[in-house]
Amino acid sequence: MKKVFRFFSHILGFEKLSKYENEYLHDANIRTSSYMGGIVVLLEIWMLIRQTHSKIVPKYQAGGDLFRLIVKYTSKYWLFLLLGLGIMLFCMFKNSKRFSKGKFISLAVIGSLSVLYTSVLSLETFTAVSESVTPVMANIMNVMLVSVYVLLFIIGAAIVIYSVFKYVKKKRVVILEHVVITCFSLGCLAFGIFVSYSDFWGGKGIICFLTMVIYVGCLLIYRPYITILTLGASFLGFYNILLTYQNGMSFQDQEVIINGVAQKIISGDSVNYITFFISLTTICFAIYHGRLNEASKTKALEKSAKEDALTGMYNYNYFSELAKESMQNMPDADIEKYVFMFLNVHNFKAFNDQRGFEEGDKFLITLGNHITDVFSDSLCARQADDHFVIFANTKDLTEKLNVLNDRVHGYDNEILLGINCGACHMSGKNDDPRVAIDRARYAAHLIKNRFQTVYTEYDKTMSEEYRKRLYVVNNIDNAVNNGWIVPFYQPVVWSDSGKLCGCEALARWMDPVYGRLSPIEFIPVLEEYRLIHKLDKAIFEAVCKDLKAAIDEGKPVVPVSLNFSRLDFELMDAVQELENLVAKYGIPKYLIHVEVTESALTDNFTALNAAMDRIKELGYSLWLDDFGSGYSSLNVLKDYQFDVIKIDMRFLSNFENSEKSRVLIDCIVKMADRINMLTLTEGVETEAQAEFLDKIGCSRLQGYLYGKPIPKNELYARIDKGELTVSDKRL
Ligand code: C2E
Ligand code: CA
Ligand code: CA
Secondary structure (H helix, E strand, C coil), X not given: CHHHHHHHHHHCCCCCCCHHHHHHHHHHHHHHHHHHHHHHHHHHHHHHHHHHHHXXXXXXXXXXXXXXXXXXXXXXXXXXXXXXXXXXHHHHHHCCCCCCHHHHHHHHHHXXXXXXXXXXXXXXXXXXXXXXXCHHHHHHHHHHHHHHHHHHHHHHHHHHHHHHHHHHHCCCCHHHHHHHHHHHHHHHHHHHHHHHHHHHHCCCCCHHHHHHHHHHHHHCCCCHHHHHHHHHHHHHHHHHHHHCCCCCCCCCCCEEEECCEEEECCHHHHHHHHHHHXXXXXXXXXXXXXXXXXXXXXXXXXXXXXXXXXXXXXXXHHHHHHHHHHHHCCCHHHHHHEEEEEEEEECHHHHHHHHCHHHHHHHHHHHHHHHHHHCCCCEEEEEECCEEEEEEECCCHHHHHHHHHHHHHCCCCCCCCEEEEEEEECCCCCCCHHHHHHHHHHHHHHCCCCCCCCEEECCHHHHHHHHHHHHHHHHHHHHHHCCCEEEEEEEXXXXXXXCEEEEEEEEEEEECCCEEECHHHHHHHHHHCCCHHHHHHHHHHHHHHHHHHHHHXXXXXXXXXXXXXXXXXXXXXXXXXXXXXXXXXXXXXXXXXXXXXXXXXXXXXXXXXXXXXXXXXXXXXXXXXXXXXXXXXXHHHHHCCCCEEEECHHHHCCCCCCHHHHHHHHHHHHHHHHCCCEEEECCCCCHHHXXXXXXXXXCEEECCCCCCCECHHHHHHHHHHCCCCECCCCC
C-alpha cells in the first residue's frame, strides 16, 4: 500500500525535491519561456503585417487615419509584441553572468512601456451589451480581458523591479522570476479563452484556446499536480463558459444555432476535448519526469567537477573560480576586508601514522564540517591532504579560528592536534586567487610546528623570502643545467691523528641573481615541492666528476659522503642513479659514503628498506646522519646495519657546561661499538671537544675546528699548504 502511495505521489510530483532539482526545473521553465517569448514576437509581427496589409489599410489609409490604424486597430498586437520581447530578454538575461547597463536599460524600458501601454489600453475596447451580446456574455469577455490586462501589467512591473534590483543591488530576486512566468502562463490562458470565446461566438472554432493551453503546458512544468489543476480548471472553466453562450442554455441542450448552422458542443467534440486534455497533461507529465531525470544526471556530473570527493566541500579549482567571481563583484572598498587563508593541521601526519588512514579520513571529514560550520558565511574548500582554503571576511576572524582550533584540539585525547593558518590580503580585484593562496600557504609554512601560533599573515617582509622560494622552485632546472649547483667539501678527520679521512659534500647554489645560496634556502623548498632529486643527482654527478679529475691528475683522494634525501628514493631510483654515475666515471666504491638521515628511516617505507639493503649489497658504506635528533632512534639501529653513525651536533651544543651531554655521547659511542658500528661526531668546534671525543673512542670528527665546507680547489690548496694531511688509513 505504501509503495502504491509512493508511486502515485512520485507520478503526480508530490515528492520532496532537492534545492538543486527545484532550481533545475525553474531554469528549464525560464528557458522555455524565453523561446515562447520569441514565438510571441514572431507571431505578433506576422499579425501586424497581415492586419495592415489585408483589410484595414485600404479602409483607413484612404481616410488618412494612420493614427487610428497604429494605435487602435493594431494596439493589442503592439502590446503583445512588446511583452513577448520583454519576456524573451528577461529570461535570456537571467543566466548572463554580467548584467550590463545596456541590459538593464533595455529591460527597464520594455517593462515600463508595457506597464504604460497596458494602463492606456485597459481604458477602452471593452465589450458592450447589444442585441447579439447578452449581459452574461459581455461579462465573461470583459472579465477575461481585465484579467489579461492585470496580468500583463504585473509582468511589466515585475520586469522593471527585477532589473533595478539586479543592476543596483546586484541581487537576483527569484520570486519575481516566478511571478513573470506564472503571469505569462495565466495571461495566455485568459487570452485564449477571450479570443476563442468570441471566435466561437462568431461561428469559428476554439483553436486559440487550444493553442494557448499547449503554450501553458509547455511553459509551466512545475509539478504534475499543478499542471492537472491549472489545465483542468481551464478546460472545465472554458467548457462551462461555452455553455453560457445563450441565456437559458443548459448541459442538456447540445445544439446551438449560429448563423443558422447547428453547433454541437458536447457530443462528438466533447470526447475530442477530453482526449486533448488528457494527452496534453500526459505530455506535461512526461516532460516533468524527463527533466527530473536530466537534473539528477547533470547534478552527478556537476558534483564531480565541483566537489572534493572526501569531504563534499568545493574542490580547489571550483573554489578559485568562485573566489575570482566574488572578488570581481565586490565594491573596491571591500577588497581589503577579505583574506585568503590556507589552513593546515599540526601533527596530522603523526595522527595518520598512529591511527591509520581510515581514521585520518574521518578526521578530515569532521574538520571539513567544522570549517563549513564556523565559516558558514565564507567560501571554503579542501585543497588536498590536510590542506583547506578559505576566502573570508576578516571580521571576527580570530574568534572563529580559535573556535576551530579548540574543536580540532579536542578531537584526540592523546595526539596533540591544532590548526595552523596562513592568510594573504589582496591588492586589487584582479589578483589571482591562486597566487594569494600560495602566499597564504607560505605564511602558514612559517608557523609550522608552533602550536601556540594559530594565525599569521603574509606581509612585505615575507615577500622577499617568498619570492626567493618561488625562484628556487622555478629555476632548479636552470641551476642544474647551468652548473649553478656545486658541492663544497667539509673535512672529516681521524680523532686520534687529526688527519683527513674523508669529506662531506654539501650543496651550494651559486646564483647569478642572489649570489651564493645556502642549503637552508633551497633544500626544504625543493623537498616541499618534490624536486630535491634533481639537485641531489646534480651533486652526485659533480662529486663523481671531481673525484675522477683528482684521480686522473694523480692528486690524493679521500672518500666523499653524499647526502640522500628520503624523497630521492621515492622520486627516482636513487641507488641505480648512483650506480650509473659511479660506473660512468669509474670511481672505486670505497670512495663513496651514503648518508641517510635518521628521520627518513622512521616511516618504514618498504621501497626505502629495499634501497638500504641494495646500497650495502653493492658495496657502498652506509652512514646514519643526524643520530639523536629525531624521535625514535634506536629502532633504526636495530633494523639496519650502518657502517658509521653520525652523532648530531646538538649533543655538543652545551658540552662545556653539561655533564649530561658528555655522558650521553659516551654512552652512544659505547653502544655503537657493541653493535659493531663506528661513530663520527659533527659540529666539533673546540680542542676540548676533540680531546674528549678521542678519549671516549669516537673515531671520526667533523666541524669548524677542522674546516668549514669549501670548494674543491680551496681544499686542495689547504692540503698543499700542509694545513690538512691526507691519511692513508682506510677503515
Ligand atoms: P648536514 O648533513 O647535517 O650537514 C652538516 C651541516 O652542519 C652543514 O651545513 C655544515 O656546514 C654544518 N656544520 C659542519 N660543521 C659545523 C660546526 O662545527 N658548527 C656548526 N654550527 N655547523 C657545522 P650546511 O652545509 O648548511 O647543510 C645543511 C643541511 O643541508 C645538511 O645538514 C644536509 O641535511 C642538507 N644538505 C646539504 N647538502 C645537501 C645535498 O647535497 N643533498 C641533500 N639532500 N641535502 C643536503
Ligand atoms: Ca649530512
Ligand atoms: Ca648531519
